[in-house]
Amino acid sequence: MSAHTTHAGSTSTAQPHVDEHFSHHVRRYLFVFYALLFGTLITVGASYIPFGNREINIAVALAIAIAKASLVACYFMHLISERKMIYGILGFTAFFFIGLMFLTLWSFSDNPHNTITH
Amino acid sequence: MQATTQALPHAAPHEAHHEEAGFWSQYIFSTDHKVIGLQYGITALGFLFFGFCLMLMMRWQIAHPGEPVPLVGPWLASSLGKMAVNGVVSPDLYNSFGAMHGTIMVFLAIVPLAFAAFGNYLVPLQIGAPDMAFPRVNMASYQFYVLGGVIMFFSFFIPGGAAQAGWTSYPPLALAIPTDGQTFWLIGMVFLITSSLLGAVNFIATVIQLRAPGMTWMRLPFFVWAQFVTAFLLLLAFPPLEAAGVMQLMDKVAHTSFFLPTGLAPVGQLANVSGGGSPLLWQHLFWFLAHPEVYVLILPAMGIVAEIIANNTRKPIWGYKSLVYAVLTIGFLSFIVWAHHMYLTGMGTRIATFFQTTTMIISIPSVIILTCMFISLWGGSIRFNTPMLFVMAFLPMFGIGGLTGLPLGFSSSDLHLHDTYYVIAHFHYIVAPGTIFALFAGIYYWFPKATGRMMSEFWGKVHFWTSLIFMNLIFQPMFAQGMAGMLRRMADGGANYSAAKVPGAIGGLSQGMLGLHTYILWAAVGLGLAQIPFIINFFWSISNGRPTNSDNPWQATTLEWQTPTPPPHGNFAQVPVVYRGPYEYSVPGHATDFTPQNQPG
Amino acid sequence: MEIPYTVQPRPDTGLYNAKVGIWLFLASEVMLFGALFSSYILLRVGAPEGYWPHGWLNVPVGTCNTLVLITSSITTVMAWASLKMNQFNRFKFYHACTICLALAFVCIKSYEYHDKFTHYEIILNNGHILDGHLRESTPDHVVISGHAVEDPKELYDLHAVKNPPKHEEITVLRSDIKKMERYGPWHNTYLAIYFTLTGLHALHVIGGALVIGFLWGPGSKLWHTDPERFTNRIEISGLFWHFVDLVWIFLFPVLYLL
Numbered sequence: 001m002s003a004h005t006t007h008a009g010s011t012s013t014a015q016p017h018v019d020e021h022f023s024h025h026v027r028r029y030l031f032v033f034y035a036l037l038f039g040t041l042i043t044v045g046a047s048y049i050p051f052g053n054r055e056i057n058i059a060v061a062l063a064i065a066i067a068k069a070s071l072v073a074c075y076f077m078h079l080i081s082e083r084k085m086i087y088g089i090l091g092f093t094a095f096f097f098i099g100l101m102f103l104t105l106w107s108f109s110d111n112p113h114n115t116i117t118h
Numbered sequence: 119m120q121a122t123t124q125a126l127p128h129a130a131p132h133e134a135h136h137e138e139a140g141f142w143s144q145y146i147f148s149t150d151h152k153v154i155g156l157q158y159g160i161t162a163l164g165f166l167f168f169g170f171c172l173m174l175m176m177r178w179q180i181a182h183p184g185e186p187v188p189l190v191g192p193w194l195a196s197s198l199g200k201m202a203v204n205g206v207v208s209p210d211l212y213n214s215f216g217a218m219h220g221t222i223m224v225f226l227a228i229v230p231l232a233f234a235a236f237g238n239y240l241v242p243l244q245i246g247a248p249d250m251a252f253p254r255v256n257m258a259s260y261q262f263y264v265l266g267g268v269i270m271f272f273s274f275f276i277p278g279g280a281a282q283a284g285w286t287s288y289p290p291l292a293l294a295i296p297t298d299g300q301t302f303w304l305i306g307m308v309f310l311i312t313s314s315l316l317g318a319v320n321f322i323a324t325v326i327q328l329r330a331p332g333m334t335w336m337r338l339p340f341f342v343w344a345q346f347v348t349a350f351l352l353l354l355a356f357p358p359l360e361a362a363g364v365m366q367l368m369d370k371v372a373h374t375s376f377f378l379p380t381g382l383a384p385v386g387q388l389a390n391v392s393g394g395g396s397p398l399l400w401q402h403l404f405w406f407l408a409h410p411e412v413y414v415l416i417l418p419a420m421g422i423v424a425e426i427i428a429n430n431t432r433k434p435i436w437g438y439k440s441l442v443y444a445v446l447t448i449g450f451l452s453f454i455v456w457a458h459h460m461y462l463t464g465m466g467t468r469i470a471t472f473f474q475t476t477t478m479i480i481s482i483p484s485v486i487i488l489t490c491m492f493i494s495l496w497g498g499s500i501r502f503n504t505p506m507l508f509v510m511a512f513l514p515m516f517g518i519g520g521l522t523g524l525p526l527g528f529s530s531s532d533l534h535l536h537d538t539y540y541v542i543a544h545f546h547y548i549v550a551p552g553t554i555f556a557l558f559a560g561i562y563y564w565f566p567k568a569t570g571r572m573m574s575e576f577w578g579k580v581h582f583w584t585s586l587i588f589m590n591l592i593f594q595p596m597f598a599q600g601m602a603g604m605l606r607r608m609a610d611g612g613a614n615y616s617a618a619k620v621p622g623a624i625g626g627l628s629q630g631m632l633g634l635h636t637y638i639l640w641a642a643v644g645l646g647l648a649q650i651p652f653i654i655n656f657f658w659s660i661s662n663g664r665p666t667n668s669d670n671p672w673q674a675t676t677l678e679w680q681t682p683t684p685p686p687h688g689n690f691a692q693v694p695v696v697y698r699g700p701y702e703y704s705v706p707g708h709a710t711d712f713t714p715q716n717q718p719g
Numbered sequence: 720m721e722i723p724y725t726v727q728p729r730p731d732t733g734l735y736n737a738k739v740g741i742w743l744f745l746a747s748e749v750m751l752f753g754a755l756f757s758s759y760i761l762l763r764v765g766a767p768e769g770y771w772p773h774g775w776l777n778v779p780v781g782t783c784n785t786l787v788l789i790t791s792s793i794t795t796v797m798a799w800a801s802l803k804m805n806q807f808n809r810f811k812f813y814h815a816c817t818i819c820l821a822l823a824f825v826c827i828k829s830y831e832y833h834d835k836f837t838h839y840e841i842i843l844n845n846g847h848i849l850d851g852h853l854r855e856s857t858p859d860h861v862v863i864s865g866h867a868v869e870d871p872k873e874l875y876d877l878h879a880v881k882n883p884p885k886h887e888e889i890t891v892l893r894s895d896i897k898k899m900e901r902y903g904p905w906h907n908t909y910l911a912i913y914f915t916l917t918g919l920h921a922l923h924v925i926g927g928a929l930v931i932g933f934l935w936g937p938g939s940k941l942w943h944t945d946p947e948r949f950t951n952r953i954e955i956s957g958l959f960w961h962f963v964d965l966v967w968i969f970l971f972p973v974l975y976l977l
Contacts, residue, residue: 022804029800033793040785040971044778047976054977061972068968076796076961083733085326086742093746096354096453097753103469104402104757107457108765110466248720251736315747323739326732327724357747358754365758365915374904374911376758394770394908399761403754688720 032075039068149253150687154260155239156568162231165267166554169222170646172215177642179207180611181635201279212609213282214299218270220285221303224411225310226267228553232418233352234263234317236560237345239568241321243678243685244339246330246694246716251323259316266309273302284607286404289377289397293369294384304367311360314352321349330677330716332696336442337715339676339700340435343442344421347449348414355410355453362403369395376400401460409456413448415549416516419556420445420487423509426559427491429674430506431498432711434701437490444483444490451480461529462536470529477527484520488513499704499711504578508559511586512552519547522597537607540600543593551589558585561656566671570683571663577651584648591641595634602631611635673712675702680714726948741955745962748923752966755916759973762908772909773977774877775902777831781975784827785967791820792964795931795957802950807942810953814935817960821928828921835910838902839863840874843895850874851886853901860892861899913974920970923963930956 043064051057074080079090148154175194178187184206187194191205201211238256242249250256273280278297281287292300325346329338338346365376373391377400380393428435435441457465457473491513500506522544525531535541558581565573603625604612613619617626670679677696681689694716702713728735763771794816801809834852841849841863851865866884868874877883900906904914934952941949 022800026797026800029793029796033789036789036792037786040782040789043972043976044782047778047972058977061977065969065972069965072792072961072965072968076792076964077958085732085734085739089742089746092350092450093354093749097749099454100358100406100750100753101757101760103454103457103472104399105760105764106472107402107460107465107469108396108398108761110469111464248722251722252740253722255740315744319740319743319747322743323736326739327729327734327736328722353743353747354750357751358757361751361754361758364919365755365911368904368911368915372904374915375908376762376911376915392905392907392911394762394766395911396761396765399758403758406754690720693720693723 028075032071035071036068039064039071043068147257149249149257151238151242151250151253151256152568152685154256155235155237157260158230158238158263159235161264161267162227162235165222166227166231168271169219169227170649172219172222174642174646175207176212176215176219177635177639179212179609181639183610183613197275198279207609209609210282211279213284213607214274214280216607217281217284217287217303218274221270221281223549224285224415225307226263226270228415228549228557229314229411230263231557232553233345233348233414234259236418236422236557236564237321237348238317240564240678241342241345242324242328243681243689244342244676245325245328246333246677246690246696247324247328248688248690250320251327252320255316256320259313259320262309262313262316266306266313269302269306269309273299273306276302286408287366287400288404289366289369289400290379290382290384292366293378301367301370304363304370307363308360308367311356311363314356315360318349318353318356321345322353325349330694330696333715334696336439337696337699339421340424340438340441340445341418341421343445344417344424347445348417350449351410351414351417351452355407358403359407362400366400398460398463401463402457405456405459406453409459410449410452412545412548413452415553417445417448419512419553420491422556422560422563423491423512424494425674425676426505426509426563427494427498428701428703429563429672430501430503430509431495432501432703433494433498434699434703435490436493436496437486438699438701440486441490444486447483448480448487451476451483455480458527458529458532461532474527474529478524481520481524481527488517488520503562504573504575504582505559505563507579507582508555508562511582512555512559515547515551515555515589519544519549519552522547534603535600537605538600539596539604539606542606543596543600546593546596550593551586555585558582558652563672564678565656565659565663566666566683567669567678567681568684569660569663571659571661571665572671573659573663574655577655581648581652581655584651585645588641588645588648592638592645595638599631599634602627604631670714673710675712675714676700677715680716726945726951735951737951737955738958741958745958748962748966752916752919755912755919756969756973759912759916762912766908769872770875772875772877772907773879775909776913776975777834778975780827780831781971784824785971787820787824787827788964788967791817791824792961794820795960799950799953799957802942802946802953805946807939811935811939814931814953818928818932818935821924821931824924825921825928828917832914835902839865840900840902840906841891841896842898843891844897845895848874849889849891851889854888858893860890861896862888862890864888916970916974920963920966923966927956927960927963931960 043061046060046064047057049057051060079086145153148157175187175190178185186205187207191202193205194202194207194211195205198211201208201214207215238250241247270280276298278299280299281292281303282295282297282299283292287300287303325338325342365374368374369376369378375392375395377397378389378391378393378395379397382389382391382393424435424441455473455476457469458477461470461473495510522540526535526541526544562573562578565571603615604627605615608614612627612632615627616632617623617628620626666683669681669683672679677694678685680694695718696715697718698713698715700715702715704711705713722736723729724734724736726735732739794813798810798813798817801807801813837853839851839853839861841861843849848868848871849863849865850868851863853861854864855862864886866886867889868884873880902910904911934949934956938952939949941952
């Protein structure tokens with residue numbers, strides 16, 4: 001998002017341009033808001049659907065959560081128009097976060113086979 | 119004298135409205151990165167000394183189990199009461215000393231000195247910035263550090279004493295010990311972690327945003343790259359330990375069972391906790407930080423070594439690009455090797471192989487860095503001043519430390535060596551005659567920039583040779599002891615496992631191995647005495663050292679040497695412009711054998 | 720020499736300093752909450768079959784809190800947008816809403832915590848188990864509003880219970896009680912991670928509300944002297960606030976629904 005310099009009380013000709021530019025953004029924010037509200041309701045609703053397998057409920061809930069989180073990150077936090085530097089920082093963070101989660105879980109599930117007792 | 123260097127040492131800063139700051143805001147509550155760097159440095163050196171004293175008392179107990187500590191025994195008895203009856207280091211006290219020696223050396227001494235002190239002072243200067251990006255956050259980070267340090271220090275004097283479960287603080291032991299030392303440790307750690315996080319944010323933002331015009335990424339001094347990667351390690355690796363620390367604190371204070379398994383029965387009675395937790399979870403979260411942490415301990419040192427080698431060989435560092443890519447690779451890989459500290463926890467072979475592989479791979483960039491440093495010496499016009507002696511010793515010492523890590527990195531050989539004295543020797547070689555030597559070198563090297571005076575070369579060389587000899591005498595024998603099976607953290611030095619105590623036992627520790635403790639003790643005392651010339655030299659030279667005849671006595675190329683001495687508030691009168699790389703020494707055709715980075719043309 | 724790029728962005732990165740700073744800080748927060756979420760997964764996967772709680776949290780109340788935070792997110796971004804459009808009074812209105820919503824969140828959370836802290840599991844000397852909310856407590860007896868269970872496993876997966884038992888007033892003599900424990904973090908690892916995750920999150924809500932409150936109040940003076948710098952501060956605090964919302968977007972389904 002480009003930084004528009006505004007000064008308190010200024011009546012520059014840039015002002016209406018800024019307002020019009022921003023009302024476009026404001027509409028977008030409202031759409032995201034409605035989407036988030038909707039997402040919340042379907043998350044709750046989906047949790048009551050008996051898929052049979054609990055894992056499917058987990059997958060559905062996480063998928064909706066990721067979608068909602070992406071909306072907040074991309075639009076409210078302006079990530080969709082952010083700079084490469086920020087993407088870089090977040091990319092590394094995501095990699096290490098996944099590493100922590102995945103490797104820790106793997107270590108708990110990877111057990112020694114064919115030991116003396118079993 | 120360079121055109122951009124101010125002639126007047128007390129050049130007035132640019133802002134007309136800048137008033138003279140009072141004592142408190144200039145020296146205690148300063149937001150100036152140089153003052154904060156010095157604050158960190160002095161505090162960290164104090165903790166380094168304190169951690170050293172803890173070690174001396176431990177080595178005494180190991181070499182003379184059950185005997186009162188000479189000199190300080192009576193004081194120990196009077197201040198610590200039950201823990202030091204008659205001035206003897208009791209097993210509980212030994213464990214406290216061990217846990218706190220590690221904690222203090224890592225978190226209160228080396229990291230604050232290597233990263234926060236040197237980094238804060240030099241990084242803004244070397245990139246041509248007026249200060250850190252967030253000066254008030256910088257001040258806050260120092261204050262959190264002091265708070266954490268005070269809590270850690272005072273934990274010795276509460277009933278029951280300080281934490282006793284190692285710097286690694288493994289549950290259930292850490293939680294089963296019924297005293298409050300562990301709680302103090304955990305709260306202290308939360309403050310220290312917060313301090314590091316604030317510092318890391320500052321460093322990274324500063325390097326990204328405040329580089330002077332012309333200071334491109336590939337013109338940065340290697341020291342800045344090293345600090346930059348170090349800051350990323352701290353930023354992303356510390357939070358899981360903060361989370362784990364909070365969870366262990368909950369276990370201790372709110373009686374949760376994050377790390378306490380079901381069926382736990384300390385002293386034979388079922389613990390009154392819900393159970394269902396996992397001790398291994400703590401280990402994963404701890405080592406997720408603690409492995410990158412060891413790279414935090416070494417990378418700033420490597421940065422210092424590169425600067426001093428370039429300057430004292432009068433030629434550019436060999437392989438600048440390799441160094442940069444290597445340090446970035448180390449930073450990245452260091453996040454996925456941590457479980458090599460956990461090979462003996464019963465992990466499966468697949469995951470052990472994964473961690474073993476990444477551990478072996480990470481040795482490659484480390485070797486690249488060391489090789490580049492070694493090759494840099496070739497063909498150099500070497501000046502053997504005190505800083506250079508320390509960094510030249512760093513190279514083989516770090517080499518020994520690094521190479522002895524290899525048998526520890528292989529899960530098969532680690533079966534034999536895990537938790538033995540071999541491990542102690544390995545990591546101390548890296549940190550003690552490794553990092554600390556680089557830090558000494560840095561102090562001798564940058565002292566003239568901060569004070570305008572040189573430290574005594576003669577006493578510097580005395581300090582160097584004695585430290586080098588005694589460091590090796592202390593840690594070399596430990597490799598042998600470790601391979602013979604002597605375990606870590608034994609308050610009696612292994613007497614209970616000696617062949618004499620258990621005749622006929624396989625692998626009982628021989629008298630020879632146990633006897634080495636006495637030599638090590640004397641070497642440790644020697645090392646302590648060897649620091650006295652350094653301490654006197656340091657303080658004496660502040661007012662009485664030989665004045666430098668210029669702002670750039672070492673004739674160095676990097677920007678910190680192109681400022682007045684000491685650099686004023688705001689560092690540079692005008693924004694410096696960078697025209698060249700960081701190591702333009704002996705450029706053919708130039709009148710001088712060095713060309714500062716901000717010299718045009 | 721002044722510190723550059725405090726308000727104007729640096730040309731090659733396109734960012735001003737505080738924006739880099741806050742994203743770095745948020746990266747560290749991702750690792751912090753990530754470690755806690757990893758712990759949650761580990762503890763849940765490691766729990767014996769049938770002994771991991773389900774349905775222990777009030778879903779309508781949690782949904783309400785979720786909607787509160789989402790609304791506070793839109794008011795936060797609207798507050799910043801108002802400043803960008805030079806509408807200071809609108810900014811004041813929107814951020815006043817944000818602060819009120821934050822307080823509402825904390826109040827609702829406190830109510831939920833209170834509910835847990837008054838909920839007891841009582842194991843009697845004869846091995847029977849009672850479970851319910853404390854209504855009355857005297858030195859010789861307690862009165863709970865709850866039910867008795869045969870098998871302790873019935874207390875865990877409340878979703879699996881076909882007919883929710885009727886709650887009635889039960890009086891128990893203290894001398895009959897072997898162990899009486901409330902649903903605090905010590906009660907089991909689910910509650911431990913629940914209180915830790917939501918407690919840490921709530922601390923972030925309070926911290927964020929304090930910062931936004933300061934900027935709404937005394938800090939808003941900066942608008943009159945350096946409006947662009949002030950707008951950036953609102954953006955930075957907004958980014959933190961959105962992150963807090965983001966964490967809750969994951970916390971809610973994980974703790975309440977699954």
